[in-house]
Amino acid sequence: MDIHLTHYTFTKRFSENLTPKTFKFPFRVAWVDTDAAQVVHFSNYFKFFEKIEEEFYRHLGFNFNYFVERGMWLPRVEAFCQYKKPAKFNDLLEGELIVEELREKSVKYHFKIFNKETATLIAEGYVVAVTADKNTGRAVQIPKYFLEKLKPYCKCL
Amino acid sequence: MDIHLTHYTFTKRFSENLTPKTFKFPFRVAWVDTDAAQVVHFSNYFKFFEKIEEEFYRHLGFNFNYFVERGMWLPRVEAFCQYKKPAKFNDLLEGELIVEELREKSVKYHFKIFNKETATLIAEGYVVAVTADKNTGRAVQIPKYFLEKLKPYCKCL
Amino acid sequence: MDIHLTHYTFTKRFSENLTPKTFKFPFRVAWVDTDAAQVVHFSNYFKFFEKIEEEFYRHLGFNFNYFVERGMWLPRVEAFCQYKKPAKFNDLLEGELIVEELREKSVKYHFKIFNKETATLIAEGYVVAVTADKNTGRAVQIPKYFLEKLKPYCKCL
Amino acid sequence: MDIHLTHYTFTKRFSENLTPKTFKFPFRVAWVDTDAAQVVHFSNYFKFFEKIEEEFYRHLGFNFNYFVERGMWLPRVEAFCQYKKPAKFNDLLEGELIVEELREKSVKYHFKIFNKETATLIAEGYVVAVTADKNTGRAVQIPKYFLEKLKPYCKCL
Numbered sequence: 001m002d003i004h005l006t007h008y009t010f011t012k013r014f015s016e017n018l019t020p021k022t023f024k025f026p027f028r029v030a031w032v033d034t035d036a037a038q039v040v041h042f043s044n045y046f047k048f049f050e051k052i053e054e055e056f057y058r059h060l061g062f063n064f065n066y067f068v069e070r071g072m073w074l075p076r077v078e079a080f081c082q083y084k085k086p087a088k089f090n091d092l093l094e095g096e097l098i099v100e101e102l103r104e105k106s107v108k109y110h111f112k113i114f115n116k117e118t119a120t121l122i123a124e125g126y127v128v129a130v131t132a133d134k135n136t137g138r139a140v141q142i143p144k145y146f147l148e149k150l151k152p153y154c155k156c157l
Numbered sequence: 158m159d160i161h162l163t164h165y166t167f168t169k170r171f172s173e174n175l176t177p178k179t180f181k182f183p184f185r186v187a188w189v190d191t192d193a194a195q196v197v198h199f200s201n202y203f204k205f206f207e208k209i210e211e212e213f214y215r216h217l218g219f220n221f222n223y224f225v226e227r228g229m230w231l232p233r234v235e236a237f238c239q240y241k242k243p244a245k246f247n248d249l250l251e252g253e254l255i256v257e258e259l260r261e262k263s264v265k266y267h268f269k270i271f272n273k274e275t276a277t278l279i280a281e282g283y284v285v286a287v288t289a290d291k292n293t294g295r296a297v298q299i300p301k302y303f304l305e306k307l308k309p310y311c312k313c314l
Numbered sequence: 315m316d317i318h319l320t321h322y323t324f325t326k327r328f329s330e331n332l333t334p335k336t337f338k339f340p341f342r343v344a345w346v347d348t349d350a351a352q353v354v355h356f357s358n359y360f361k362f363f364e365k366i367e368e369e370f371y372r373h374l375g376f377n378f379n380y381f382v383e384r385g386m387w388l389p390r391v392e393a394f395c396q397y398k399k400p401a402k403f404n405d406l407l408e409g410e411l412i413v414e415e416l417r418e419k420s421v422k423y424h425f426k427i428f429n430k431e432t433a434t435l436i437a438e439g440y441v442v443a444v445t446a447d448k449n450t451g452r453a454v455q456i457p458k459y460f461l462e463k464l465k466p467y468c469k470c471l
Numbered sequence: 472m473d474i475h476l477t478h479y480t481f482t483k484r485f486s487e488n489l490t491p492k493t494f495k496f497p498f499r500v501a502w503v504d505t506d507a508a509q510v511v512h513f514s515n516y517f518k519f520f521e522k523i524e525e526e527f528y529r530h531l532g533f534n535f536n537y538f539v540e541r542g543m544w545l546p547r548v549e550a551f552c553q554y555k556k557p558a559k560f561n562d563l564l565e566g567e568l569i570v571e572e573l574r575e576k577s578v579k580y581h582f583k584i585f586n587k588e589t590a591t592l593i594a595e596g597y598v599v600a601v602t603a604d605k606n607t608g609r610a611v612q613i614p615k616y617f618l619e620k621l622k623p624y625c626k627c628l
Contacts, residue, residue: 028368028372030361030364030365030368031364031368031378031506031507031512032361032364032365032506032512032514034506034507035502035503035505035506035507036502036505036506036507036509036510036559036560037230037232037291038507038509039232039507041502041503042203042207042233042236042284043200043201043203043204043207043236043503044200046199046200046203047200047344047346050199050200050344050345050346051344051346054342054344054345058342063403063404064345064403064404065403065404073194075194075196075240075243076199076240077239077240078237078238078239078240079199079200079237079238079240080235080236080237080238081235081236081237082234082235083232083233083234083235083236086232088507089377089378089379089507090377090378090379127199134194185525185529187518187521187522187525188349188350188355188521188525188535189349189355189357189518189521189522191349191350192345192346192348192349192350193345193348193349193350193352193353193402193403195350195352196350198345198346200346204501204503207501207502207503208501208503211499211501211502215499220560220561221502221560221561222560222561245350246350246534246535246536247534247535247536351544351546351605353546356517356521356547356550356598357514357515357517357518357521357550358514360513360514360517361514364513364514387508389508389510389554389557390513390554391553391554392551392552392553392554393513393514393551393552393554394549394550394551394552395549395550395551396548396549397546397547397548397549397550400546441513448508
């Protein structure tokens with residue numbers, strides 16, 4: 001169970017993809033997402049990022065269980081968010097996902113979250129996930145099936 | 158309620174503080190912190206960071222209400238975390254906080270989270286918070302009281 | 315801010331409503347909803363209940379802000395859940411809401427959560443919320459607008 | 472993975488324990504526990520209950536992993552909370568746990584949460600957990616080790 005990224009290497013880069021697709025997912029701010037400042041708690045944007053990623057996979061025809069069934073998982077090795085404007089209860093937000101980097105054993109998703117009604121950028125950030133073997137904890141090559149699904153959304157291909 | 162950092166400027170830097178203090182806070186991983194991968198969910202590290210910040214303020218003799226009572230708050234404008242090793246239920250962790258940057262209207266906290274029993278680094282990251290006026294949403298100068306409290310923990314002073 | 319139910323009284327009961335409507339809302343189990351037992355954490359069913367309530371109000375044409383704008387809020391005074399079967403990541407669930415009791419100053423929602431694909435009952439419970447004045451903390455009469463919206467979903471009318 | 476309580480039976484009751492012990496655990500309300508009503512979100516009391524239960528086990532010299540290592544777990548089959556007074560950020564609370572019922576294959580914990588500074592009762596409730604086999608999903612007898620640990624805290628013995 002010695003997991004996380006120590007052993008993966010960033011080798012293969014890909015040529016530039018001129019017209020990457022963007023995946024979009026709209027959602028409402030729930031009451032439980034807010035805190036006593038009456039805005040969305042900053043930690044919840046990372047839950048939003050993950051929710052967008054989950055819906056992205058669903059849109060592509062699979063889900064995290066694809067990895068679980070292969071004795072793999074997708075541990076996160078980096079997460080970042082820049083907060084531009086506060087979001088409030090009941091705001092209709094829209095998340096956008098693109099694949100910012102696709103390496104041999106990892107993928108970097110870039111997220112933008114907009115207020116869908118005002119078209120204002122609320123927050124922006126990224127998450128780097130590694131394809132890892134659940135038993136050894138070592139990073140392994142991104143499965144071909146997954147790689148092919150991601151390519152159309154990657155600006156780096 | 159037009160909050161968040163657009164209007165703050167980073168002007169005053171401070172000279173190097175050779176012996177900054179580190180604030181330490183031990184805590185246990187709760188069951189609810191874990192996810193189906195049987196490790197702490199990546200978003201919860203940001204809750205840990207905030208908990209450490211809260212205990213830091215408590216140690217200094219105040220809390221977030223100090224800001225609320227002055228019509229201020231401390232919106233986060235950036236948050237980052239690098240995950241080194243997974244943490245599991247019941248692990249005894251220890252958070253470390255130092256003040257990485259102290260600017261006119263913002264503070265950047267650097268956090269490290271160790272497994273206290275194995276002394277292994279689990280995660281590391283930072284949070285940038287701005288002192289803002291709750292009504293106008295504009296960044297304002299860090300109150301002198303707060304600034305003086307932070308200085309001994311700042312490596313930049 | 316002395317809130318919560320001590321001062322409300324349960325006086326007006328209503329006659330039996332033979333054909334109450336049921337509000338239904340489908341949703342997916344997110345990874346963050348799970349815990350190390352690889353099932354949904356028991357506390358999250360209360361978040362699900364609230365999410366269903368929020369979508370119910372949205373369906374009726376308003377939301378919690380209706381109360382906030384009138385200096386009111388809807389504090390919960392009781393919450394209960396019975397867990398029948400575990401739910402797992404990616405399960406497609408469907409929540410059902412009916413109004414179980416409608417009193418002068420409170421409403422009791424009954425929730426059922428089904429696995430939508432297997433039609434299995436996963437969990438069942440209720441939440442009692444009071445219409446309260448945010449300043450005095452006292453329970454107040456349910457606004458007529460709200461009451462009329464709820465009636466078609468109440469089995470007690 | 473067909474878990475949860477359908478198969479357990481409530482047979483053995485115990486005689487009255489006149490002087491049961493109470494386990495107490497103090498904790499602070501964190502900012503992330505609050506919602507836009509500037510009080511603790513009602514779902515978080517169930518996290519508090521679980522945290523108190525975890526600290527109770529720790530006090531008794533073990534933790535949830537005791538069950539995991541034996542191929543067991545402790546699924547919750549019922550949870551209830553009555554909210555008396557709101558709790559706010561930074562409030563110092565104290566949780567109290569007693570064992571309300573101890574049956575062959577289940578335990579019912581009763582919780583009270585007080586504001587430690589004002590000695591006001593904030594919330595009160597219970598959780599029923601079943602000792603279950605993780606593989607078959609069936610309820611099994613409470614392990615003797617666990618039972619003996621619980622007895623001094625049970626008002627029913």
